[in-house]
Amino acid sequence: MDKVIIAEELTLSYNKDETIINQANFSVDSGSFTFITGASGSGKSTLLKSLYGAIKPKQGSLVVGGAQIKNISSKKLNFLRQHIGIVFQDYKLIKEWTIEKNVMLPLIIGGFQKSVSEQQVHKLLSHVKLNHQSGKYPLELSGGEQQRVAMARALSHNPILILADEPTGNLDDYSAELIWNLLEGANTQLKTTIIVVTHHIPENMKIPYKHLHIEFGTIYEVS
Amino acid sequence: MKSLKNHFSLILALFSILFAIQIFIINDRALEAYEQKLSSSYSMIVVSNVAISNDTFKTYSSNIEKVDILSADEIIKKLQENISQKNIELLKLSLPKFYRIHLKTFPTSYEVESLTKTLKKNSSITRVEDFSSNHDTVYKLLLLFKQITQLFTLVILLVTVLLIAKELRIWQFKHSERMNIMGLFGAPVWLRSAVLFRLALIDALIASFMAIFFFYGISMSTWTADQLSVIGIDITIFEWLSDGSILLGVAVLISILLASLIVVGYKEEV
Ligand SMILES: Nc1ncnc2c1ncn2[C@@H]1O[C@H](COP(=O)(O)OP(=O)(O)OP(=O)(O)O)[C@@H](O)[C@H]1O
Ligand SMILES: [Mg+2]
Numbered sequence: 001m002d003k004v005i006i007a008e009e010l011t012l013s014y015n016k017d018e019t020i021i022n023q024a025n026f027s028v029d030s031g032s033f034t035f036i037t038g039a040s041g042s043g044k045s046t047l048l049k050s051l052y053g054a055i056k057p058k059q060g061s062l063v064v065g066g067a068q069i070k071n072i073s074s075k076k077l078n079f080l081r082q083h084i085g086i087v088f089q090d091y092k093l094i095k096e097w098t099i100e101k102n103v104m105l106p107l108i109i110g111g112f113q114k115s116v117s118e119q120q121v122h123k124l125l126s127h128v129k130l131n132h133q134s135g136k137y138p139l140e141l142s143g144g145e146q147q148r149v150a151m152a153r154a155l156s157h158n159p160i161l162i163l164a165d166e167p168t169g170n171l172d173d174y175s176a177e178l179i180w181n182l183l184e185g186a187n188t189q190l191k192t193t194i195i196v197v198t199h200h201i202p203e204n205m206k207i208p209y210k211h212l213h214i215e216f217g218t219i220y221e222v223s
Numbered sequence: 224m225k226s227l228k229n230h231f232s233l234i235l236a237l238f239s240i241l242f243a244i245q246i247f248i249i250n251d252r253a254l255e256a257y258e259q260k261l262s263s264s265y266s267m268i269v270v271s272n273v274a275i276s277n278d279t280f281k282t283y284s285s286n287i288e289k290v291d292i293l294s295a296d297e298i299i300k301k302l303q304e305n306i307s308q309k310n311i312e313l314l315k316l317s318l319p320k321f322y323r324i325h326l327k328t329f330p331t332s333y334e335v336e337s338l339t340k341t342l343k344k345n346s347s348i349t350r351v352e353d354f355s356s357n358h359d360t361v362y363k364l365l366l367l368f369k370q371i372t373q374l375f376t377l378v379i380l381l382v383t384v385l386l387i388a389k390e391l392r393i394w395q396f397k398h399s400e401r402m403n404i405m406g407l408f409g410a411p412v413w414l415r416s417a418v419l420f421r422l423a424l425i426d427a428l429i430a431s432f433m434a435i436f437f438f439y440g441i442s443m444s445t446w447t448a449d450q451l452s453v454i455g456i457d458i459t460i461f462e463w464l465s466d467g468s469i470l471l472g473v474a475v476l477i478s479i480l481l482a483s484l485i486v487v488g489y490k491e492e493v
Contacts, residue, residue, distance in 0.1 A: 052407065054491065081409030094401045109410045 002030035004161055004193045005051065009060035012043070012050050020046045022217035023060060028210070030160075031191040033184075035201050037222075038214035044197040045089055047214065048163050051195070052084055053077045065161070082109060085154030087164040089197075091146045093138035099125070099149050100134040106157035124152040127182060129175075143170045151179055155186060162186065164196045176202075230426055232393065236386045237430035237477060241470045243379040245438050248469070249460055250372055254365075256456040261361060262329035268293075269322040269342060270350040283341050286326050286334065293321035319349060332362050387477065394419075395485050403492050416486045423478035431474040435467050 005028040012021040020043040028034055038044050049055045050062060053069050062069040065080050072080070085106065093102050100121055101108075107117040125131045128148035138146055147170050154162055162183070168176035180202050186192040188207060201211065211222040269275075280290045295318050299311060306314070330338070332355070339353045402415045441447055442460035451458065461467075 054407070075411075078406075078409040078411050081407065084409075086407060088407075092404050092407065094404055096401065105405065106408050109405070109408055109414060 003027045003063075004030045004032075004065060005195075006063045007060070008062075010050070010057055010062050011059040012046055012055060013058050014046075014055070019058075019217055021050075021214070021219065024219040026212060026219055026221060028193060028195065030193055031187070032193055033187050033207055033209040034195045034212060035209055036195065036197045036212045036214065037199065037201065042214040043217065044214055045165055047219075048086075048165055048195070048197060051163055052081055052086060082106070082157070083160050085157065085159035085162045085192075087147075087150045087154045087162070087167045089165040089169070091138075091150040093146055093149060093153075095138055097137070098134065099130065099136055099138065099141070102138065102149055103152045103156050105153060106159075110157050112157075120156055121152075124156055125149075127155075128152045128178065144172070144175055147171060148175065148179070151182065155182065158190060159192065161193045162195070164194070166197055166199070168198065180205075230422070230429070233390055233423070233426045233478070233481075234430045234433070236390050237427060237474050238433050239386065240383050240477065241431060241434035241474055242437075243376075243383065244473060245434060245461070245466060245470060247372075247376050247379070248466060249458070250375075252458045253451075253454075253456060254369065254372065256458045257454070258329045258365065260456060261365070262326055265326065265329060265354075265358060265361075267324045267326075267335075267338070267342075267354070268350075268352040269324060269348055270352075271320045271322065271345075271348045273347045274320055275322065275345075275347070280322070280324065284326075284334075284338050286328060286330065286338075288325045288327040291323045291325070293323055295321070329362070329365070330358075332359055387481065391481055391484060394481060395488065398485060399489060399492075402489055406491055412486065415489075416482065419482045419485060420479070423482040424475065427471075427474040427478040431467075431471040434470050434474075435461075438466070439463075 005026075007024055007026050010021060010024045011019060013019045024047075036044050036047065046055065050057060050069065051064055053064070053072060057070050065083065067076055067080055094105070097105075100118075103121045103124060104117050107120060112120075122131065122134070125134055128151055130145060130148055130152070133141060133145065138149065141149065147167065151164070151167055154164065164183070167183075168179050171179065183194055183196065184205075184207055187194050201209075209223075213220045213222045277290050281287050295315070299315065302314070303311060335353050335355055335358055339351045339355075342348050342351045398419055401418070405415045438461040447460060
């Protein structure tokens with residue numbers, strides 16, 4: 001089976017004194033579903049950052065989508081990112097853009113036709129039950145609503161890999177269920193590879209998944 | 224409404240810069256016109272025993288515009304009744320020649336002094352009246368005015384730099400978040416900064432059109448024309464083509480520079 005991510009002896013840090021991830025070895029199969037858990041501050045978001053090339057490995061090797069992240073060119077990195085859908089822990093919505101345009105961002109970057117993009121955006125906004133809010137700005141929405149916008153944006157361009165950092169952290173059970181169904185749907189129907197950072201793995205997962213746990217800089221494969 | 228507020232601060236900064244530039248242009252024009260007026264009213268009187276040609280005068284200074292010979296006919300006419308024609312001819316020959324020298328530009332005090340000296344070296348020139356004390360006061364006043372203008376420009380320039388620097392920081396803050404997010408989704412640099420350049424260009428256009436119409440309004444008003452005619456100078460306050468293109472050019476240049484600085488200084492946040 002194809003590997004979307006291969007990490008060997010991967011070491012991550014922000015500065016010399018402190019190592020966040022220490023010589024980790026793991027891989028992620030194409031079309032698989034992976035959960036990452038760990039205590040607050042254990043380095044879950046840091047690991048995701050390395051997967052989309054925001055921080056470079058200090059040591060070891062990290063290959064994402066066939067590209068070596070350590071010495072990737074900015075052009076190649078842009079190309080890679082255009083095929084990843086990210087849900088950030090702090091959402092990272094563009095404040096001065098409407099909800100509709102925010103969700104459309106990956107499609108704008110991909111150069112899609114406007115009518116096609118609009119259709120896709122409306123479909124996704126209705127999936128996250130936010131169709132009626134499309135004209136509003138991010139700061140006019142609740143935290144949970146913003147999180148759902150971020151999810152819609154991550155799915156809009158049908159990426160091959162989705163990285164979601166606590167995508168249900170701010171949601172009630174009903175909305176959380178909505179998100180899990182969306183992610184499972186993308187995984188089963190579109191064969192999208194999905195990596196989710198979470199504190200609670202949902203109990204009623206209908207599909208097989210891998211579980212990575214981070215503790216004291218080490219990544220363990222739980223299941 | 225929201226986007227209007229976003230535009231407002233840069234437009235205001237650009238407009239004040241353009242305003243200062245045009246004021247400087249007008250002031251410069253007025254000073255030049257005033258200097259021209261002074262130079263046309265200023266002249267030296269030279270008395271000589273023998274006739275001196277125009278060309279000879281011009282060898283004394285390149286700043287000499289023209290030399291008029293002052294006719295003695297008026298004086299002679301009065302004498303004509305008592306003196307015979309033959310004597311008058313004689314008198315005409317023995318009378319010294321009077322010349323009025325006009326200069327191209329209003330001379331500095333030093334120029335007046337040195338020209339007087341040069342003229343006096345010619346032994347046939349018996350007297351040079353340079354009206355120097357009168358010239359001195361006018362000249363010093365002009366000098367003072369020019370210095371004040373230069374100081375004014377310097378201050379404006381300083382304020383401008385501060386204004387732009389402040390604007391740069393605001394822009395960096397305002398746009399870096401969006402550029403960062405776009406980058407995280409793989410937007411190439413040109414796409415990330417496209418909004419920035421478009422905004423900058425739009426603001427430059429708005430600011431320069433505002434300035435152009437403002438000064439056009441002023442140049443059309445009768446009040447300003449009245450004020451200028453009081454000092455006795457006639458200048459164009461605003462020239463559509465030359466002044467308009469300067470203002471437009473400066474505004475576009477500054478805003479493009481601003482946008483480029485932000486793009487160059489941009490770093491991805493982690
Ligand atoms: N930009 C940064 N610069 C320096 N250190 C950082 C930065 N971001 C995170 N860290 C440090 O890295 C460590 C791991 O942070 P990270 O955000 O990956 O944790 P996390 O597992 O995502 O925690 P949480 O569950 O609270 O989101 C923390 O100790 C944090 O202080
Ligand atoms: Mg985190």
